[in-house]
Amino acid sequence: MKILVPIKRVVDYNVKIKVKSDNSGVDLENVKMSMNPFDEIAVEEAVRLKEKKICNEITAISIGSAKSEETLRTALAVGADKGILVETEENVQPLEVAKILKEIINKNSPDLVLMGKQAIDDDSNQTGQMLSALLGWPQGTFASKLEINEKKINVTREIDGGLETLNMELPAIVTTDLRLNEPRYASLPNIMKAKQKPIEKISPGDLNIEIKQRLKTLKVTEPPKKESGIKIDSVQELVSKLHDEEKVI
Amino acid sequence: MSVLVLIEHDNQNIKASSLNTITAAKKIDKSVHAIVLGENCSKVGEQISKCEGIEEVFIADNSIFKNHVAENISPVIFELSNKYSHILAPSSTFGKNIMPRVAALLDVAQISDIISIESNDTFVRPIYAGNANLKLQSTDSKKIITVRTTNFEATKISGGNGKITKIEKKDDPGLSKFVKNELNKSDRPELTSAGIIISGGRGMESGKNFSLLEEIADKLKAAVGASRAAVDAGFVPNDYQVGQTGKVVAPELYIAVGISGAIQHLAGMKDSKIIVAINKDEEAPIFQVADYGIVGDLFKILPELSKELDKIKS
Numbered sequence: 072m073k074i075l076v077p078i079k080r081v082v083d084y085n086v087k088i089k090v091k092s093d094n095s096g097v098d099l100e101n102v103k104m105s106m107n108p109f110d111e112i113a114v115e116e117a118v119r120l121k122e123k124k125i126c127n128e129i130t131a132i133s134i135g136s137a138k139s140e141e142t143l144r145t146a147l148a149v150g151a152d153k154g155i156l157v158e159t160e161e162n163v164q165p166l167e168v169a170k171i172l173k174e175i176i177n178k179n180s181p182d183l184v185l186m187g188k189q190a191i192d193d194d195s196n197q198t199g200q201m202l203s204a205l206l207g208w209p210q211g212t213f214a215s216k217l218e219i220n221e222k223k224i225n226v227t228r229e230i231d232g233g234l235e236t237l238n239m240e241l242p243a244i245v246t247t248d249l250r251l252n253e254p255r256y257a258s259l260p261n262i263m264k265a266k267q268k269p270i271e272k273i274s275p276g277d278l279n280i281e282i283k284q285r286l287k288t289l290k291v292t293e294p295p296k297k298e299s300g301i302k303i304d305s306v307q308e309l310v311s312k313l314h315d316e317e318k319v320i
Numbered sequence: 321m322s323v324l325v326l327i328e329h330d331n332q333n334i335k336a337s338s339l340n341t342i343t344a345a346k347k348i349d350k351s352v353h354a355i356v357l358g359e360n361c362s363k364v365g366e367q368i369s370k371c372e373g374i375e376e377v378f379i380a381d382n383s384i385f386k387n388h389v390a391e392n393i394s395p396v397i398f399e400l401s402n403k404y405s406h407i408l409a410p411s412s413t414f415g416k417n418i419m420p421r422v423a424a425l426l427d428v429a430q431i432s433d434i435i436s437i438e439s440n441d442t443f444v445r446p447i448y449a450g451n452a453n454l455k456l457q458s459t460d461s462k463k464i465i466t467v468r469t470t471n472f473e474a475t476k477i478s479g480g481n482g483k484i485t486k487i488e489k490k491d492d493p494g495l496s497k498f499v500k501n502e503l504n505k506s507d508r509p510e511l512t513s514a515g516i517i518i519s520g521g522r523g524m525e526s527g528k529n530f531s532l533l534e535e536i537a538d539k540l541k542a543a544v545g546a547s548r549a550a551v552d553a554g555f556v557p558n559d560y561q562v563g564q565t566g567k568v569v570a571p572e573l574y575i576a577v578g579i580s581g582a583i584q585h586l587a588g589m590k591d592s593k594i595i596v597a598i599n600k601d602e603e604a605p606i607f608q609v610a611d612y613g614i615v616g617d618l619f620k621i622l623p624e625l626s627k628e629l630d631k632i633k634s
């Protein structure tokens with residue numbers, strides 16, 4: 072079975088970003104970038120399926136600037152076999168990401184696409200669902216458990232009320248939630264080996280995809296800051312504040 | 321053109337999230353329609369038709385819609401879409417699962433998780449875990465939108481008299497089959513619409529210790545939430561998680577207990593009206609957003625809090 076894992080290079084989750092003073096966007100100069108954490112979970116799951124011999128080939132794909140090659144190398148170091156970089160300096164929004172992925176899928180025919188539920192920069196949470204609709208494939212979003220049985224897969228999903236399990240036939244799209252697994256770190260020897268693994272480079276134009284800015288950025292602002300509060304010594308005082316002053320209890 | 325709202329419900333009752341979404345829809349256009357897809361869900365349709373301002377309610381009653389499988393629901397919305405300029409759903413796991421499919425079928429972008437409506441094509445949404453707000457303009461002919469429900473009031477279920485239209489049986493696309501669900505039953509209010517929330521983090525140390533929070537929640541009629549660390553450690557189920565990638569809440573009062581206040585957690589609760597933090601580390605970032613902070617051991621403070629609450633309630 073072949074697995075495709077789309078990965079996005081994003082601001083590291085530990086970075087507290089700053090809005091540019093001209094309100095045109097977020098300042099990403101000299102900021103630490105990493106693989107989107109949900110995509111790390113997707114790569115890890117693919118590698119585990121390979122270790123269980125359910126999968127025999129993992130392709131990682133990233134759409135973004137030349138620097139996304141680093142992110143692909145990280146996936147290769149963890150256990151992906153090869154990479155595809157769809158290189159563009161433009162900001163690619165989810166529908167176009169999904170269209171690019173669809174073209175790649177039509178060429179590579181994977182049995183399973185494992186991807187993140189959400190990229191932590193734009194917080195869109197769309198691409199997997201869009202891709203699944205474009206391909207007419209089943210979708211198992213926000214997955215916390217996978218059970219693969221020959222050509223069928225059971226996906227346990229994290230939903231607002233608890234958990235839900237769906238059964239679908241492969242090929243399918245699965246998007247990962249936090250509890251699916253705990254990603255490993257790449258070992259030094261594997262990081263070295265990853266340098267030899269192949270990365271194919273193409274452009275959106277090669278796939279006849281036109282990048283559109285359907286959602287135009289007008290202004291990026293910092294959310295209003297909260298005034299800092301006060302420290303209170305006793306529980307009694309807290310309760311009286313909440314009861315008598317704030318009247319929230 | 322009218323606006324269509326996809327209603328979230330459990331086949332019996334409307335979810336509060338739908339009522340907030342209707343309010344958002346009314347800000348876009350006076351003419352609001354709704355669609356209810358489910359099984360034996362006519363009661364939900366009747367409730368919606370009574371909401372003020374709802375002109376028409378479509379009800380698609382069929383076993384294939386019972387469990388809200390996205391592949392089954394999205395084509396029905398797609399088929400209705402040509403009459404509408406905007407289609408809205410709550411930004412819950414229900415809406416997030418379905419709406420991007422509708423957008424892709426229509427070949428338009430989805431605008432996720434809007435917090436304000438500036439005009440028919442201009443919206444504000446949080447990005448980077450709420451550390452920036454993006455004002456954007458959509459150039460697509462149709463707007464597919466999910467709504468951050470905490471930013472819009474709930475529409476009342478009264479004063480309306482919408483026309484009810486049944487949608488005929490559809491064929492099962494047969495892509496995903498529902499196997500089972502494990503829903504956490506609770507008599508407490510739902511997190512996303514609760515007036516008071518008390519949440520626990522890794523500092524709670526075990527699932528058993530959450531009973532300390534539950535005791536207080538009972539007294540305050542509050543919902544119980546958690547940080548990711550508490551969920552990952554198995555103290556509480558996944559649907560307790562508040563944050564960037566969990567639930568977004570904005571109650572009148574949010575009490576964070578043994579939670580450090582990572583950006584991802586703050587993203588889900590910083591719009592709460594009053595925030596109280598209980599943490600033994602006075603440097604914990606949660607204190608930067610707290611209106612009232614108590615530095616100390618939660619195992620000492622929670623029982624005291626419970627006792628003090630008895631005093632004001634008696």
Ligand SMILES: Cc1cc2nc3c(=O)[nH]c(=O)nc-3n(C[C@H](O)[C@H](O)[C@H](O)COP(=O)(O)OP(=O)(O)OC[C@H]3O[C@@H](n4cnc5c(N)ncnc54)[C@H](O)[C@@H]3O)c2cc1C
Binds near residue numbers: 563565577578581
């Ligand atoms: C992709 C991604 C998505 C994420 N999404 C979310 C999300 O949606 N929601 C979320 O919450 N997190 C999320 N996180 C995780 C987040 O980064 C933090 O790791 C998490 O919020 C920490 O949880 P915590 O505050 O309970 O634990 P910790 O950071 O370990 O804090 C525990 C706190 O308890 C205090 N404490 C310990 N013992 C006591 C005691 N006896 N009395 C009083 N205080 C005590 C400590 O001082 C400490 O401040 C996400 C992370 C990633 C990478």
Ligand SMILES: Nc1ncnc2c1ncn2[C@@H]1O[C@H](COP(=O)(O)O)[C@@H](O)[C@H]1O
Binds near residue numbers: 078080132163189
């Ligand atoms: N530029 C990209 N390159 C590769 N994968 C992407 C890209 N953007 C989004 N994805 C994938 O889609 C998932 C969801 O992203 P989003 O819909 O933007 O929140 C991510 O976790 C990735 O798996």
